[in-house]
Amino acid sequence: MSAYEPVIGVEIHVQLSTRTKMFCGCELSFGDPPNTHTCPVCLAHPGVLPVVNEEAIRRALVIGLALGCEIAPRSIFHRKNYFYPDLPKAYQVSQFDIPICGRGEFTAIREDGSELTVGITRAHLEEDAAKLTHEGGRRAGAEGSVVDFNRGGTPLVEIVTEPDLRSGSDVATFLRQLRQTLLFLGVSDCSMEEGSMRADANVSIRPVGSHELGTKTELKNMNSFRFLERGIEAEIARQERILSEGGRISQETVHYEPETGHITSLRSKEESHDYRYFPEPDLVPVVPDPAWVESLRAEQPELPVPLRRRMVAEMGLSAEDAEVLTESPELVEYFMQAAALADPKACANWIRGELRAQLRETGEEPWQSKVTPAHVAALVDLLAAGTVSVPAAKEVLAGMIQTGDQPAAVVESKGLAAMDDGDLAAIIAELVAANPDQAQQLRDGKDKVLGFFVGQAMKQTGGRANPQSVQKLVREAVLGE
Amino acid sequence: MIDESTVNHVARLARLRLTPDEQQVMREELSGILEHIDAIRAMDLDGVEPTTHVIAVENVLRPDVPRPGLSRDDALREAADVVDGSFGVPRMD
Incomplete structure (x- = not known):
């Protein structure tokens, strides 16, 4: 047990997937040739005027509402001043003391089912910087960096949390479910690889029981949640080592090297935090119409975390079912359509289990396949009615994946209907006669041997035997029950 | 009167190199501005909305519709250095 308690807050930058940039009509693009989406506004030519x-x-409001944030009745933009080649104006238009979304909170569900509630300090709008690439010898005899302004001016929402997190794994849990929520809202692609979602963590530690905050370091720009989790754990360990040896933590930006597991300190740029914010005179205040905000609130989709709770409480699903089925909005929609027509728990089992397993071969997702939610529901009903056995149902599913036919039609065409008990009884009688040792075991009270008979009956009937019927008939034949 | 080091700090943040004469001028001019702000601070401003913009206009927004921008050649025309379609700058990492 460590003598120190970690205290962690995160800042998340989310690129909004709007069609155009924050303050000009240039189209957003990822992967296009450099500097093909620019204009005088986002290149900061003199005399231009940004327009929001x-x-x-709208998307910032949608995010704020989902995070339970107070929506500012009136918010303004500020200039954040610093010099860097990815920032042609030498200031970033951001928000400072009156952000569009104020305090809120977000609850995630940990793997063990416990809930993790994290305070949201604010969510504000700003513009992304351009993309700076460090060249290093691309030109003969010269070293330099190059700037691509396609990304410059992309709308960003920065979400800042309270220092409510206590471990790397909680940070990863929080961020994964926040990302999922943003995907459900349809506001951003949230691709860590492409940088449309980026997270920084502020990490400090303090003696257990203390309520003061220790000196924090900032872990920058990790491009995966797993690396961020590991980086935080490594940074906590580094700080513990320093403090337990009587040293002091210096406030700096640190970098985690996933390959080596090492934390390195980045040069702290002198005076880099003196941003001299002041109100952006080129932009007027944003005063969202309360009626608009209310309509956005009313239009909010059911979000994954509350949805998971409801699936467990009202639909009889396991926590794991609920977690898997809320993976994407598409999967939720697919499941909900099936669950409206047949037993939700059985639909959940078939969709997350056999359907996804069988689709793995084609690489399709359920909603992209020929199997509709109604097909799944019909299959579940056929099983419940005893029309098909479980092994036969798996074959029916395989047939549906190929043809897109109704399950009843596949049952018909493949002859997969469960055998009636009369036909089955004859096969069971043969099986019992052919396997006297196993029959004796059953007489000796070893019920486990019933599994053997079920297996044999399935083989004999090509999966058309109903396992319950087989068990009943074997008992009748052997024990005279 | 603000001190020299404050003037130098602000100048450095703005990437300005001032001669000793200019530093003196800046000290006086900046001090004058700050005194003006002190005069405002001394007033009773309870209930007065802070001014963040000089014109009383709100919600100037545009629809999310793309508009043509600059060709790459035009965008790069005034660049001091061009490398493969990008702006070349001194090494920054």
């Missing part, structure tokens, strides 16, 4: 993208405001 209404859709960026």
